[in-house]
Amino acid sequence: MAKLTHAQIDNTVLATLSPPDRTYWLTVAGLFIGAFIGLCCWIYQIFVGIGVGGQNNPVAWGTYLINFVFWVGIAHSGTLISAILYLFRAGWRNPIARAAETMTVFAVMTAGLFPLIHLGRVWMVYFMIPYPNQRNLWPNFTSPLMFDVIAISTYLTVSALFWYTGMIPDLATIRDRSSGFRKKVYGVLSLGWTGQFEQWRHYIRGYLFFAALATPLVISVHSVVSWDFGLGIVPGWHSTIFAPYFVAGAIHSGLAMVLTLMIPLRKLFHYEELITMRVLESVAKTIILTGMIVGYSYITEVFIAWYSFNPVEQELFHWRMFGDYGLEFWIMFTCNVIVPLFLFFRKIRTSLPALMVISILVNVGMWFERFVIIVGSVAHDFIPHAWGLYAPSMIEYGIMFGTFCMFFFLFLLFVKHMPSVSMTEMKEALNSGDGDVHE
């Protein structure tokens, strides 16, 4: 493959910002309607009560929290790719870092909606904010849900800032290439970037520190989310393995989502030269690794339940595998552990359709993992008399559909209006002659 030039990179990326056609707008409109349907479902739920969903006693947490954890998990790999791999100087991350970060920001935004949707009285959500008040009422900082509030908001702030910081030089490039109203908008967004040496010097340093700052968050956010479960005493939740298990699972799902998003993007925007097969392969290889970590966690959980000699745990895990939610468990296990093993074959991991299918399957599997953990534990916990099953209602499906639409709506808007591949970092890679990007 011929070596890319700076101009080629600019041209390829900027070509994606050309005025979109009708299909694009129709898709965007469709997604907006989908999101609106979800909104309507939520409004209905607020007026009628949480009972319009399928949660009950004992399963008081349903798809809302499944989706919350799912989206937080998705949000994970964006920062992993942009920050951790940046620090590791893994050059193959450069072409996909921007899209991954974008995915992160929108996924956190989507995830952040779910706790609100989940609340019985969302209009009282401000009780969770530690604001001064006459009665000296404070939030309970020992509650994992308070950890969540802090962790998620921090993560959203940092990942959004990191994402935006990374975009500044690219925005300036767009500003320079555009005219009229667009020039004004991108002018404001690029914060007066001129590309002077001093600016670059500060920028590179700043970006590096930012990456260092964001790195612990990658680990912390999903660890904190996992403590929602790990700190509970429910059998199937109360386990020290949860933090690493969740982080690995999050990266697993995030990488899969990156593939799910990048493969069509690569095709539509003709990014073949930027996002090479080598990049996709690297992602696929990482998925093998995370898949095996996740598989190890599953097996460890079952082992510990057996080894603990705790009949409640033993019964629970037996039931998980062979009980009412056995199908869900085996979907989870197959999609998350077995399916990624196929990526060991070079033929499969270099085939775009196969990669696409596997990435979607992993996402499905990861959704079911959250289902199995969240629903499958309380449905069958300490008191057999109180056992009960749960199935989502149409309203929950509506809201779920709406949030998926919202995510893709935002993502689609972004890729046509912002640079979906970091031109700066692509050029850096060219200059540093990193062989990982191009062969």
Add this chain to the structure above:
Amino acid sequence: MHRRTFLKLAGIGSLSVAVGCTSDPDKKLYSLVHAPDDMVTGKATWYASTCRECPAGCGVVAKNREGRVIKLEGNPLHPINQGKLCMRGQAALQGFYNPDRLQKPLRKNEDGEWRAVPYREAIAVFREKLTDAAGGRARMMTEVVGTTTEQIMGELMAYVDSPPPLMFEPYAYEALKTANRITFGIDGLCSYHMEEADFLLCFGADFLETWLSPVEYARKFKQMHTVREGRKNLFVHVSPWQSVTAANADQWLPAAPGGETAVLLGCIREALGARNGGELPGGIGPALHDLSEAYTPERVAELSGLSIDAYRKMVRLLLNAKRPLVLGQGVGSAGDDALATNVAANLLNMILDPELKRFDFVHRHRVEAAARRSEVYDFFNGLKDSDASLLLLNNVNPLYALPPASAAAGVMAEKDLFVISFSSFMDETSAQADLIIPVLMPLERWGEYGGKTGLVSTLQPTTGRLFDAPELAQLLKVMTLPPENLPEKLPRIQSMVQNRLTEAGQIQGKQEWLRTVQHGGIFAADAKPAETAEEEKGSSISPSKDAETSLRNVFRNAGNRTAKNAGPVFIAAPSLRFFDGRGANRPWLCEYPDPLTKVAWQTPVLMHPDTLAENGIRQGDIVRVASEWGAVRAPAYAFYGMAPDVAVISAGQGHDGFGQYAGGKGANPFIILPYEPEPVSGAPSFLLSPVRVEKTRKQLPLAHTDGNKTQHGRKIALTVGLEELRQHDAHGHHEKHGFGMHEFPFTLPLPEGYDPHRDLYPPREYDYRWGMVVDLDRCVGCGACSVACYAENNLGIVGEERILEGREMSWLRIERYHKEDQMEKVTFFPMLCQHCDNAPCESVCPVYAPHHSPEGLNNQIYNRCIGTRYCSQNCPYKVRRFNWFTWQWPSPLNLQLNPDVTVRSKGVMEKCSFCVQRIKTAHDSAKNEKRRIYDGEIQPACVQTCPTDALTFGNLADKNSRVRRMTDDPRAYQVMGYLNTKTAVIYLKKVVQEV
């Protein structure tokens, strides 16, 4: 736009914002200008009255707030129930406040449509029809009423030269009454000193549910059947299926339907053999000897299906018992041989204890006044043939309770018979009437009803009236007066009761009357002993003159039933919840799941899992049970406490009308029962064989509240063998060490329970630390506590659909666990908030809505709750309930709501509060009187109503309190104590003994 136009528009806009958009309707507070003397806003007044939900006649005290009755509790002075009340009694409130209660008289026009008419008009019609019926053309059928009302009814019927009213009860105990006549010469229903027995053998009488006087017998049963000094008396139950009563037996022996008589005759044979039988009065000894001779153990085993070993053991225990008591069949499994069983049970009692010390022939149950079923049939048949023109019905529902083959429906449809129903509901019978005159319900009227002979128990209005309705007795009394010169003041029932009591010499003067009303009757402490009591007892107990012939007659077919049975047997059992169906429109009773099946709102047909499997039926399949008289459809339920090939349906549901909670729900088993009463006793048969049991293609998901039937080896509802308990060292009984699931320390939720090795947080200091002790050995699973909780704490009624979704709101539930290797052994286990000291719910709430009070209560602050539901997820006991919707109380049910308890709206979590409002009230009075709260001063609603005193509440921090002392019991344990939650609800293990 012009400036002026702009100003105009802006003005209109801001005005409309200011005026038009107020969303809150006007709320006005009215204060009473002239408050009644006994009404202080915010303070409850209590009125003693008598429960009329079943013929038992328990005393109640009704809590009245601001003119409305909001809660019923048992009257502690009343000798029948001694302060306790069953769930049906609790739910009397929902009859009174029922949204389906008729508010105006209704008259049916020519086209059969109902038209509301004013009372004046309705009463005028009544008088006119009564005048027309003069000369013996009026008839009256009533529920069992008190003597005063009975007298007034009699006077009215005499006034029109008609026969006296007939008292109709679907459960009239004809077989028992007749058995008492044959064996004791008393045509009535004696009561039993069950508490004095040391061995109770029962053949189906469901005395914990509906039989005669369930609250009374539940109490007496547990007085007898409790651990005392390492001993516990025995209770053996022999019946074709396991009712709640049978589930409480030490040993339940499944007998083939109809086999009970054989078992009893076998017992008689052995008892006669052991005691020589010569002492039997009336010379029936030899006859009995002849009759029972054939019932060798082998034959008994063959006829009844009992294992011969179990039977022999049972006989040995019976003969060795010092104070045995044998009870015959209840209504539950009463077939044609109910008479034989009851006679045999009486005879066996006579042989075992010739003095019949545990029988009380003086205080007989009032329900004996009810007519026999044969008389009821004759009543309707007579109506058909006679020229009667007026039929008066008082609160009876024969069209529901009688088999379709009876003449009742045909008679009521006849044109020339005018039917007036004095009912407050449009039930099956009222719907066929020509005129419905709603009358005052028992909670709002005066009256008198003694549940037992010699007992005076009064009714008085406990609440302001909801609707303008007449008092029935007064209305009937007025009818006997000439209409042209009615007295200025109409005769008052209270005066009539007072006069009657004064004439009988039971009270003197107004003061004593006042005290009677305040106490709710004349009871032991202030009662004058009935004059004839001892004398009557001594003289009259002897078999009737023709006893010998009767016996031969009665036992002619004994035991042959089972032999001739080929095919499934069907039993229509009385319902703990709905009794004979009269409770079917009370939402609490519908919502509370049946104690055995845990199915709410529905009527399943119970069959043994093996029987189901043999017929290819799965649980939830709709099964059609058909006899030659009709068919009933109900979902199948696999229940282990069944003899093979027996199908049981509880009575009570399956109404066509009656109201929004009863209509169309469940199934009515009465419609397939045979018509012919048993010839000697006139008893209807509630058992039927053979029936066809067919699977249909349809299914009905069962609205059951239990997730699983067994404990899966977990330490939840624990039992301990009597032997094991005896051997237990009384000191150092509690495990002090251990960390695992099977040996965890008993840790009180007090500073003493702090252990630095196990606890992260420092101990909490308490002045009061509220706690409860639940004695599983005393819990019979009747569910009164749970319904009392619904009443006290404004719990929402969610309905069948929501229960299917798993959203019931009960704060206190009775978990029912079958023993894994012996599924017919059942333990009932009340589960409520454990008020943990290390509460898992408290630490996970982000906003401190579950809050640990300085007195150890785990309070739920509704206003603070934002509905994350994390507390519920993390609660190992799963006792928290979420308000999935804003629950509705259709008017006037809302008037029953307890004003001391917040009515929760959608989106907040709730759970048992230990009735914190009662704790607060006790604090207030203690503070006013400058003292500490007494031990036992606070009784949460569940504790207050428990008929068997299974629940005890008090201050755990006080070393001398009852609860604290009870925790020293070697049986004390905490559910899943290994979680170190330090629960404040301490359970005492159920004591089991092998028979």
